[in-house]
Each structure stands twice: as C-alpha cells, then as structure tokens.
Amino acid sequence: MKPRASGFAFRVLAQDGNARRSVLTTPHGEVDLPTFMPVGTQGSVKTLTPDEVSQTGARIVLGNTYHLWMRPGPETVAELGGLHGFSRWPHAMLTDSGGFQAFSLSSLTKLTEDGFTFRSHLDGKKGHLTPEEAVRIQGLIGADIQMQLDVCPPGDSPRSVVEEAVARTTRWAKRALAAPRPEGQALFGIVQGSCFADLRKAHADQLAALDPGFDGLALGGFSVGEPIPRMHETLAEVAWYLDPERPRYLMGVGTPLDLLVGIEHGVDMFDCVLPTRNARNGQALTRFGRLIIKNARYAKDPSPIDPECGCSGCRAGFSRAYLRHLYMCGEILALRVLTLHNLHYYGQLVAGARQAIETGTYAAFKKRSIEAMEAGA
Structure with a gap:
C-alpha cells in the first residue's frame, strides 16, 4: 500500500507469527517499529527536554490536539513554526484528534452527529470540534501524522451503544478524508468496537475500503474501563486482522505487559501516559x-x-x-x-x-x- 500522503512509506522487514518488524518513513525521519511514543500532552514530555526524550530511543512523540487547541491555540503554534519548531522536537510526531478527551471529559461534552461541543476545562468557554475542524487544527499544529475524530464509548457500554459509535466513526472518517489538509501530513483512521471482535473486524474492513484511503489504522477505545484480560483476548482476535499493508497503532495502551501482548498480535505503535505519569x-x-x-x-x-x-x-x-x-x-x-x-x-x-x-x-x-x-x- 502506497500512502496517500507524500513523504511517507511503510514496509515490513520481518515477521514472527503475527509480530512484525517494520519501518515507517516520515518527513522527519524513519521510525523503527514496533515502537512506543512518549506522550507530550501540551507539546512537552513532562520534565524532559527533547534531547533527553531522544536519548531514550524515541523517534516519534504524541501531542494532544484538544489541549493545544485550548492553549496556546493552533494558530499560535502554526505561527511559531508548527509543533516541531515550537517544541524543538526534530523527529516524527503524531497528534490525536480530541476524541478521547470527549470520553474523558464527558461531563463537559455534548455529542451530536456534527461533532462534539466542549466546555473548556480551563475557563468554561465553548468550542465545537467536528471531523473537519479536527483536521484543520491538526494541520495547523503540523504533526507528521493526524488522527481522525472518532467516538470512543466506555468499555462497559452495551452493544447497541458501541454499534452507534462505530457507525458514526465511519461517517466521520469519510468527512475527515474529504477535508483539506496540508501536503505531507498522513491521516490514520480509528477502528472502534469495544471488546466485540466482530464489530472491530467489520469496522476495520469499512475503514480499509475507503477511497481515498487512510495512511494507517488505529485501534481506539481500549483501556477505557473493560477488564484487561478481555482487552488482551480481543487484541488477539483483531489486531492481526487490520490491513497488513498499513501501520497498526494501539491508542492509549499501556503497561509493559500490554506492549508485549500487542506486539505478539501485530501492533506496530503504542502510546500511553503511564511511564511518565507513574x-x-x-x-x-x-x-x-x-x-x-x-x-x-x-x-x-x-x-x-x-x-x-x-x-x-x-x-x-x-x-x-x-x-x-x-x-x-x-x-x-x-x-x-x-x-x-x-x-x-x-x-x-x-x-x-x-x-x-x-x-x-x-x-x-x-x-x-x-x-x-x-x-x-
């Protein structure tokens, strides 16, 4: 699969069962996979300089779209060189879409078909995040990889709620792919479905079939309240099933054990606040x-x-x-x-x-x- 975004390439170098050793080429260098992405919520991995983060072996970090949208604002970030120039991080970078914050800040959020209406956790000011606006904001932030806006249901949600989240995420995926974004930025789709393996597989097929296509596919909606053994069981059923010609990203997970299990089943990329928060x-x-x-x-x-x-x-x-x-x-x-x-x-x-x-x-x-x-x- 040739990614739609220029400056990107993905190739598998070796495979052992479903575990795979790959390389992701980005405009800011190559990333050896599988990899762990340190989380820089506000544009900084807490307590460390970019050089110190690099010394840990990291060649890609994650920035948080919602928090950078709230402050200092994407226009300010763009004016000061994008998040690479603003933060002085020289390697690859990925930004999430804000969908997880809609889950974690649900008391401040209203969901409609158009998107999420937020009430800022900082000052109560209202903001509206649509699939198109998420692409625009991430375009201004300037990371190498954008994520589509998705709906992340709690881990204990009934199947009917999960089915609606999957359907809406697919509709939003089409809108995200149709939205203009800067040349040289990749866009990943997000597979939802909680711990219903059949929903996960069907959603993966739907997203993989979209044209123009996503540059990678992620598994979202894990580690949001479901039992960890059940998460691992579901990963065993679905991670390997995602399109083998694109990088696979497990969002917001996890512990060292989670990484070992995810890699075994074909996951290439991980992020989590756990190592820095702990x-x-x-x-x-x-x-x-x-x-x-x-x-x-x-x-x-x-x-x-x-x-x-x-x-x-x-x-x-x-x-x-x-x-x-x-x-x-x-x-x-x-x-x-x-x-x-x-x-x-x-x-x-x-x-x-x-x-x-x-x-x-x-x-x-x-x-x-x-x-x-x-x-x-």
Missing part, C-alpha cells in the same frame, strides 16, 4: 517489575534503580536511597530521573522486541520478559 508518582518501571521509590525499604539502599539499565540516571549511579530522599523532599530531579528511566526502559523493551522478531524468537522473548517482571527484584 514516574511523577514515584514509580520506576523495570525489567523486574515496578519499584515504588518512596517505600521505606529503599531509605538506605545504595543500588541504582537497575544495575543493568543504561539510562543516564542509572549510569550516573544515583542510588535508590538518594532518589527516595529527593522524592520525599519534593525535588524535581527525582521526577526527571524516574521519567528518563521509565522511557528508557520502554525504549529498550520495544528494541528487544524488534530484535527478537528479526531472529524469529519473539515468543521466547515475551515469555522471558513476563517471567522476569513477575519474579520481581
């Missing part, structure tokens, strides 16, 4: 599971977070005792070091997955990784 809550994510730095057991522990980790904090020899001290004192350095560590760990996890797929050993890699996490430190 760092700010004092959690280090490691190959041997979660380490909660504020625990008293680390008060005199001279070890780094992980002696085998190559992140700058572990290389510098910052001890668990020191990081605990900083965290308990409210020192920002603790949050920065934990964030760097967590994103480095995620970067190493997907890099290890890529290597395992290339050598045909992904099942063993996944098993070994899960056993280490479950065993603990």
